[in-house]
Amino acid sequence: MTKKICWAAAIYPILGLLGGLYYRELTKAEHFAGDTQLSIVHTRLLALGTLVFLIVLVLDKVFTLSATRSFAPFFWVYHAGMLVHGTLTVLGRESGAAIAGIRKPADAKA
Template identity: 55%
Template structure:
């Protein structure tokens, strides 16, 4: 659980730095238009910090990490996807603010980042589903079955 809290904390720091970077770069360049850089801050805070705080709460309740292999794959796949996505967004936004064009390579790498994020999310839901099923005792299984039937 400490890993999830530390991960959320790291994303909070990165998100705040991203907001500061956006503000200072656009101010220094007198940039008033739209760029990817303007949404990096919120993406990191929502998809990083908030998401991992939610995962922490789910872990506390349902012991996701007991599904060791699935949990490990989810954790690293999601973090890799988010890191790639955020780096590419930052690069693309910085180039926009500097008045330079970004190539097709940036779009390709952004796509890979989003695919990794998607795979990570799918693995999260598979892990959560297995953790929920593993947590059912005979008495709660009957209650769940009756609830799902209605």
């Protein structure tokens, strides 16, 4: 699993660039000008994806995190929710609480 973590840390910068391209092209094609979580996929993939998996690599060496049962779901689902939620927002579809997570809707009062 350590090799997979290394590859993830190396691939996330590429995914970050592709995420920025995806956001730009999808919003342009849909003529979308509102706020969406999809706009931060680029930054999160570049910074958090790479940095988190470099930190996870160190933690895996110290605590063997990859040996736990919950590591594989964490590894594969890390950014999928943000991508799905942002895409649904741009396409004008509602997303449920499971996809939205703990983020408040834009029209909710603080």
